[in-house]
Amino acid sequence: MPELPEVEVTRLSFADRIQDSEILGAELGKPLRWPLGLDPQALVGRRVLSVRRRGKYLLIDLDRGMLLLHLGMSGSLGFSARVGPPGVHDHFDLVTTRGVLRLNDPRRFGAVVHAHGENDPVAVKLLGALGVEPLGETFDAKAFHAALKLRRTAIKQVLLSGDVVVGVGNIYASEALFLAGIRPTTAAWRLTRPRADRLREAIRDVLARAVSRGGSTLRDFSNAHGESGYFQLEAMVYDRAGEPCRTCATPIRLLRQGQRSTYYCPVCQKP
DNA sequence: AAAAGCCCCTGGATGC
DNA sequence: TGCATCCAGGGGCTTT
Numbered sequence: 161m162p163e164l165p166e167v168e169v170t171r172l173s174f175a176d177r178i179q180d181s182e183i184l185g186a187e188l189g190k191p192l193r194w195p196l197g198l199d200p201q202a203l204v205g206r207r208v209l210s211v212r213r214r215g216k217y218l219l220i221d222l223d224r225g226m227l228l229l230h231l232g233m234s235g236s237l238g239f240s241a242r243v244g245p246p247g248v249h250d251h252f253d254l255v256t257t258r259g260v261l262r263l264n265d266p267r268r269f270g271a272v273v274h275a276h277g278e279n280d281p282v283a284v285k286l287l288g289a290l291g292v293e294p295l296g297e298t299f300d301a302k303a304f305h306a307a308l309k310l311r312r313t314a315i316k317q318v319l320l321s322g323d324v325v326v327g328v329g330n331i332y333a334s335e336a337l338f339l340a341g342i343r344p345t346t347a348a349w350r351l352t353r354p355r356a357d358r359l360r361e362a363i364r365d366v367l368a369r370a371v372s373r374g375g376s377t378l379r380d381f382s383n384a385h386g387e388s389g390y391f392q393l394e395a396m397v398y399d400r401a402g403e404p405c406r407t408c409a410t411p412i413r414l415l416r417q418g419q420r421s422t423y424y425c426p427v428c429q430k431p
Numbered sequence: 432a433a434a435a436g437c438c439c440c441t442g443g444a445t446g447c
Numbered sequence: 448t449g450c451a452t453c454c455a456g457g458g459g460c461t462t463t
Contacts, residue, residue, distance in 0.1 A: 193457095231457090234440085234442090265440095267440045269457060311433080312433080312434080313435090322458080379443080418434095418435070437459105437460085437461080438459095439457105444452105447449105
């Protein structure tokens with residue numbers, strides 16, 4: 161599911177509610193991507209200070225240490241005052257004085273990891289090489305263009321890699337490239353400064369708009385209250401192969417890049 | 432160092 | 448109805 165907008169929508173939907181709670185316990189279900197790295201009992205008594213986001217990771221700051229959560233491809237979080245017994249795909253419960261945070265993740269590509277802090281080797285390994293936050297002040301146009309100059313591969317691949325800019329996944333990479341009028345196969349280093357600037361604006365625009373629509377719900381995404389997102393209804397190209405471009409009516413094309421589907425308009429997007 | 436492939440896992444859609 | 452195949456919002460790890 162989740163790219164930056166879905167992770168951010170999830171964060172916004174429970175951060176206030178879990179803040180200042182005290183952890184009463186944690187329950188682990190089937191193994192996720194990595195072990196928790198801690199006896200769940202050791203979380204008892206910890207206080208939740210805040211919930212932040214870095215790329216597609218959620219960071220739950222505790223009064224001692226932190227939890228790093230990733231939703232993988234199919235993860236979603238729910239937060240409610242009381243919960244029933246875990247379902248087959250519920251693999252993590254964080255029980256607090258203010259409610260239970262529950263991770264549902266059928267494919268189990270997601271993760272919940274404990275770190276002592278941001279300098280903990282575990283945290284450094286997961287967060288250390290990440291690119292800039294696209295919605296932050298540090299997403300600088302000149303630096304973005306300079307970073308693209310160093311990459312010989314297709315711009316779509318660079319966006320997905322997350323080491324130049326974070327949070328752009330398969331849906332929003334296609335969407336941003338459409339908005340910027342750039343063919344996904346264009347080599348990153350060939351982009352002129354004006355085109356890079358336009359791409360930067362498109363990334364910020366599409367991600368911010370997707371957050372405001374509650375993210376994209378293609379099959380199973382929902383926020384921590386169980387509410388779906390609606391951005392998919394206004395997608396210009398993603399999942400629209402063969403359908404008419406909303407700008408010029410040319411059929412949208414589908415191609416494979418690095419075993420992922422890419423959608424684009426051959427007329428509106430220039431090489 | 433960058434780039435390309437390979438996996439991890441389950442479920443839904445499609446085709447025979 | 449049954450079974451095989453392909454595809455899916457990610458990304459770390461290994462190999463070139």
